[in-house]
Amino acid sequence: MDKVTRMASERPVVIFSKSFCGLSHTIKTFFSEFGVNSAVHELDEIAMGKEIEQALSRLGSNPTVPAVFIGGEFVGGYNEITTLHLRQELIPMLRRARAIWV
Template structure:
């Protein structure tokens, strides 16, 4: 988990994804369309990806991908991100984290 903590503190928005996951693609597209420029880690393409996936599950991100962190805090998966978007709190959260400047 120390590895995840270090990774999520390096950028305002971090997404743990799998290249074949359609929900991961949807969340990456949504955040990129806002201009957030997230760090994306494709767990099926990086070394220690399986280890990171298990750590995400232990943190409570179920399913593990997409696992979204904003401002160093676990937001959750696609359902949580979409809920934040629909209730109008996603963009303010991205601004507070320094991911958006507008």
């Protein structure tokens, strides 16, 4: 869990993903289109991917990817991010985390 916490704090937006996951691809593209320079960790391509995935599961990420952290805090996956966006809460959250400036 400590490793996930450290990784989640390395940038304002951190995405845990799998390279073959369609929802992960959508989330990465979504943030990129907002101009966010996210840190992306592909769990199927890194040595501790399985352990990180288990830690994400314990945090409540279900499914485990995509898992998005904003400002070091776990926000959720695809459903949570799209809900925040539809409620017009995502952009202010990204501004507070200094992920975007506009």
